[in-house]
Amino acid sequence: MTCHIDSLYIIVDDLERAIAFYEDFFEQKILNKSELGGYFDINGFRFHLFAYKKVSESHTYGSNCLPSICFASLEEMKRKISDKEICFPLTKISKNWVAEFVDSEGNHIEVYTPVKK
Structure with missing residues (x-):
């Protein structure tokens, strides 16, 4: 495929x-x-x-879909989420720094950036 x-x-x-x-x-x-x-x-x-x-659709909010946005640097990522409601704090996971914030509509959005060596 x-x-x-x-x-x-x-x-x-x-x-x-x-x-x-x-x-x-x-x-x-x-x-x-x-x-x-x-x-x-x-x-x-x-x-x-x-x-x-x-269009009169009904939706149930959930956490089964998590958009993930990559940033070029940790500094840029921190700047972009500094004023956001954080729902998953900045955490090193494997080779990435990862965090999640809540958007204006209640959706959770993940952001990440590679850990610099």
């Missing part, structure tokens, strides 16, 4: 609040914005926000 993953969707309750949160986090504007959402292009990977209530 040959395949690759090039996008993910996270559900949001308040689209404008989520857009503001992620525009600040990713330091870029959302693309293809509509009443249903939009996405950010992160080096060819599409990170979508989906306003599920606009």
Whole structure:
């Protein structure tokens, strides 16, 4: 089998609040914005926000999907999460520094960076 993953969707309750949160986090504007959402292009990977209530879908929040975002350095990663609600503290796991924060919509987002030798 040959395949690759090039996008993910996270559900949001308040689209404008989520857009503001992620525009600040990713330091870029959302693309293809509509009443249903939009996405950010992160080096060819599409990170979508989906306003599920606009299409009357029901969703149950859980922790079975954890988007994971890699940073080039520990310093940059610490800067980006310094004002976020941390739900998993900065921890060295194997060859990476890992932490998780809660976004504006209650989603948990993992961030990591390789441990420098």
